[in-house]
Amino acid sequence: MKSLLRLPLLLLAGAALSGCGTMADPREWFGADDPARKPAELVDFTAVIQPRQLWSMDIGDASGDLNRLKPAVDEGILYVASTDGELFAVEADTGKEIWQVETGLPASAGPGVAEGLLAIGTAEGQLAAFDPRTGEALWRRDLSSEILAVPAIGGGVVVAHAGDGKLFGLDAASGEQLWLYDHKVPVLTLRGSSSPVISGGSVYCGLAGGKMISLSLDTGAIEWESHITVPSGRSDLERMVDVDTDPLIYSGTVYGGAYQGDVAALGEGSGKIFWKRKISVYNNMAVNWQQLAVTDDQGYVWSLDPDTGSARWRQKALANRGLSAPVLQGDFTVVGDFEGYLHWLSSEDGSLAARQRVGDAIVAAPLVVDDILYVLARNGKLTALRLPE
Numbered sequence: 001m002k003s004l005l006r007l008p009l010l011l012l013a014g015a016a017l018s019g020c021g022t023m024a025d026p027r028e029w030f031g032a033d034d035p036a037r038k039p040a041e042l043v044d045f046t047a048v049i050q051p052r053q054l055w056s057m058d059i060g061d062a063s064g065d066l067n068r069l070k071p072a073v074d075e076g077i078l079y080v081a082s083t084d085g086e087l088f089a090v091e092a093d094t095g096k097e098i099w100q101v102e103t104g105l106p107a108s109a110g111p112g113v114a115e116g117l118l119a120i121g122t123a124e125g126q127l128a129a130f131d132p133r134t135g136e137a138l139w140r141r142d143l144s145s146e147i148l149a150v151p152a153i154g155g156g157v158v159v160a161h162a163g164d165g166k167l168f169g170l171d172a173a174s175g176e177q178l179w180l181y182d183h184k185v186p187v188l189t190l191r192g193s194s195s196p197v198i199s200g201g202s203v204y205c206g207l208a209g210g211k212m213i214s215l216s217l218d219t220g221a222i223e224w225e226s227h228i229t230v231p232s233g234r235s236d237l238e239r240m241v242d243v244d245t246d247p248l249i250y251s252g253t254v255y256g257g258a259y260q261g262d263v264a265a266l267g268e269g270s271g272k273i274f275w276k277r278k279i280s281v282y283n284n285m286a287v288n289w290q291q292l293a294v295t296d297d298q299g300y301v302w303s304l305d306p307d308t309g310s311a312r313w314r315q316k317a318l319a320n321r322g323l324s325a326p327v328l329q330g331d332f333t334v335v336g337d338f339e340g341y342l343h344w345l346s347s348e349d350g351s352l353a354a355r356q357r358v359g360d361a362i363v364a365a366p367l368v369v370d371d372i373l374y375v376l377a378r379n380g381k382l383t384a385l386r387l388p389e
Contacts, residue, residue: 037320038320039299039319039320039321039322039338040299040316040317040318040319040320040321042341042355043317043352045352045355047353047354047355048346048353048354049332049344049353049354049387049388050354050388051342051344051354051356051373051385051386051387051388052385052386052387052388053358053383053384053385054093054094054095054372054384054385054386055094055095055383055384056095056358056381056382056383056384057088057090057095057097057381057382058380058381058382059080059081059082059086059088059376059380059381059382060082060083060084060086060380061082061083061084061380062082062083062364062376062377062378062379062380068108068109068110068121068148068149068150068193068195068364069081069082069083069107069108069109069110069364069376070150070364070365070367070376071364071367071374071376071382072110072111072112072113072150072367073092073367073369073374074113074114074132076091076092076093077089077090077091077092077098077132078090078091078092078374079111079113079118079132080111080376080382081103081107081110081111081120082107082380083106083107083108084106085102085103085104085105085106085107086100086101086102086103087100087101087102087103087107087111087118087120087130087135088100089132089135092369092370092372092374092384093370093372093384095384099134099135100135101130101135101137103120103128103130103137105120105122105124105126105128106122106123106124107120107121107122107123108121108122108123108146108147108148109121109147109148109149109150109151109195110150110151111150111151112150112151112152112153112158113132113153114153114154115153115154115156115172116131116132116133117129117130117131117132117138117153117158117172118130118131118132119151119153119158119160120151121146121147121148121149121150121151121160122146122147123146123147124146125142125143125144125145125146125147125162125163126140126141126142126143126147127140127141127143127147127151127158127160127168127170127175128140128141129158129172129175138175139174139175140175141170141175141177143160143162143166143168144162144164144166144168145162145163145164145166146162146163147160147161147162147163147193148163148193149161149193149194149195149196149246150195150246151195151196152195152196152197152198152203153172153198154198154203154217155198155201155217155218156171156172156173157169157170157171157172157178157198157203157217157218158170158171158172158175159196159198159203159205159217160196161193161194161195161196161205162193163193164185165182165183165184165185165193165207165208166180166181166182167180167181167182167196167203167205167215167220168180169181169203169217169220178218178219178220179219179220180220181213181215181220181222183207183209183211184209185208185209193244194206194207194243194244194245194246194247194256195246196247197246197247197248197249198217199249199268200217201216201217201218202214202215202216202217202223202268203215203216203217204247204249204254204268205247206228206243206244206245206246206247206256206258207243208242208243209231209242209243210227210228210229210230210231210242210243210258210261211225211226211227211228211243212225212226212228212243212247212254212256212264212266212271213225213226214254214268214271223271224270224271225271226266226271226272226273228243228256228257228258228261228262228263228264228266228276229243229258229260229261229262229264229276240259240260242258242259242282243256243257243258243259243261244259244282245257245258245281245282245283245284245285246284248284248285248286248287248292249268250287250288250306251289252267252268252269253265253266253267253268253274253306254266254267254268254271255285255287255292255306257279257281257282257285257294258280258281259280259281259282259297260280261278261280262276262277262278262279263276263277263279263281263285263292263294263304263309264276264277264309265306265309275308275309276309277304277309277310277311279294279296279302280296280297280298281294281295281296281297282297283295283323283324283325283326283365284325284365285325285326286325286326286327286328286333287306287328288306288328289306290306290347291303291304291305291306291312291328291333291347292304292305292306292309293326293327293328293333293347294326295323295324295325295326295335298319298320299318299319299320299321299322299323300314300315300316300318300319301314301315301318301323301326301333301335301345301350302314302315303333303347303350313349313350314350315345315350315351315352317352318335318337318343321337321338321339322337322338322361322363323335323336323337324336324337324362324363324364324365324366325365325366327365327366327367327368327373328347328368329344329368329371329373329387330371330387331346331347331348332344332345332346332347332353332354332387333345333346333347333350334366334368334373335366336358336362336363336366336375337361337362338361338362338363339357339361340357340358340359340360340361340362340377341355341356341357341358341362342355342356342357342358342362342366342373342375342385343355344387356385358375358377358381358383358385359377359378359379359381359383360377360378360379360381361377361378362375362376362377362378363378364376364377371386371387372384372385372386373385373386
């Protein structure tokens with residue numbers, strides 16, 4: 001049984017007793033009148049940088065249920081999909097349209113693009129592949145349930161994570177199924193899925209229930225599995241430790257995080273836990289040699305030491321503002337919020353450095369490629385911004 005719940009926690013706890021279910025974005029569980037969840041008011045500050053808009057465009061409806069529709073860039077071309085079936089390719093630095101295709105598909109995740117293939121998932125459980133040069137449809141396959149995770153492409157394989165927990169490995173040329181990994185999904189989960197990530201001959205993915213796994217890309221055989229967080233508590237609600245964050249691979253380490261659980265660093269080849277820190281997350285994270293950037297379920301922005309997990313700084317000024325996943329742009333950590341503002345924070349100390357409104361609510365994870373930041377708002381406005389030299 002699947003249901004979209006946007007109810008206070010007391011009602012959710014009751015719903016948990018009735019059987020399987022999924023929950024919407026935790027930012028929407030509480031009413032606006034709950035003082036504990038009141039969004040922080042924006043404070044005045046002196047900006048130290050002035051981000052410059054390069055271009056913007058309207059792609060149509062990008063609301064969806066979650067933040068799994070987001071732009072992707074490959075070889076200087078930016079690809080983006082809308083929930084009403086439009087698929088676009090534009091020059092990443094200028095926004096000039098290369099092609100536009102009406103797919104007729106209710107896109108819900110992606111696009112993923114690599115190795116001369118572009119793939120999107122749909123709310124009806126289909127995975128569709130296109131030629132990124134022309135937008136020509138190549139193949140389409142029915143999977144087991146809606147897809148709320150960006151498909152991964154590598155080594156001639158497309159990997160898709162369906163909403164019922166199944167991971168499919170499909171032949172990139174034909175779409176034929178090569179393998180299937182299935183696991184038991186807990187009674188109660190967040191509405192969404194960790195997107196698979198391919199590195200070398202392995203595919204990594206987070207699972208409902210608090211696990212991170214590594215599978216063989218060729219066969220789907222399990223290589224290792226490790227608990228980021230072990231479920232605890234009496235009720236299904238208390239035991240919900242869903243890993244919705246995408247695996248973040250950097251310098252031989254896989255970073256992941258769980259809602260009502262921990263942020264953790266694991267060995268890429270072994271799954272060995274290097275460190276854990278108790279922070280509840282459901283957004284993706286960002287990393288470089290200096291920091292691991294995290295937004296938690298209270299809207300706090302964290303900078304952690306990627307080697308130890310110790311906190312470098314924590315910024316509370318954006319609490320309960322429905323923050324997006326963070327990205328790193330130059331010397332700054334950037335997040336979007338529910339009113340369409342982008343916030344640039346100093347990566348050195350977390351201080352507010354700049355603010356700019358770019359449209360409606362920002363729920364999709366922003367993207368930074370070649371120092372250009374791309375952000376998609378819920379109303380379908382796609383904007384590219386660059387920082388001054």
